[in-house]
Amino acid sequence: MREITETNYVDHAESVIESMITTDRRGQEKISLTTSKIRNLLSMVNNLQSLAKQEKGTEINGELMSKVQYLKMRFAYEAGREKSVNDFVKKANIMEIIGEIGNSKKKLLLFCNYMEALVAYHRYKGGRDR
Numbered sequence: 001m002r003e004i005t006e007t008n009y010v011d012h013a014e015s016v017i018e019s020m021i022t023t024d025r026r027g028q029e030k031i032s033l034t035t036s037k038i039r040n041l042l043s044m045v046n047n048l049q050s051l052a053k054q055e056k057g058t059e060i061n062g063e064l065m066s067k068v069q070y071l072k073m074r075f076a077y078e079a080g081r082e083k084s085v086n087d088f089v090k091k092a093n094i095m096e097i098i099g100e101i102g103n104s105k106k107k108l109l110l111f112c113n114y115m116e117a118l119v120a121y122h123r124y125k126g127g128r129d130r
Helices: 009-019 035-054 062-081 083-091 094-099 105-124
Strands: 021-023 029-031
Touching (some): 009 083, 009 105, 035 062, 035 083, 035 105, 062 083, 062 094, 083 094, 094 105
Antiparallel strands (some): 021 029
16 A cells, blocks of 8 residues: 555545445445444544644653553444444555554544544545444
């Protein structure tokens, strides 16, 4: 996977969601990941984003770094609970991206924007609510 950057994260998000589109037996295109699941993941990310925006400087503090680690664990938990979430986490390369954040405020905010783009394209490409 190519690295996400400030100039390619939107296109990458679109390609991830497009790769999740399947066709059911009636010929209808669908995405097995539900809107409620992906929005639940985004909600956790949004909390971190608001905390990161309050940080001064280019590095995040230890407490926020701990919250990033907790987020990674929650993504792993959700991926283990449901196949559609697992597919999403793998295709979007989320665990690796979170692992690379370290103490970088810029990388954390980029990840937050990437998650937002994934949710937007999920909705745009026909993500469902059940």
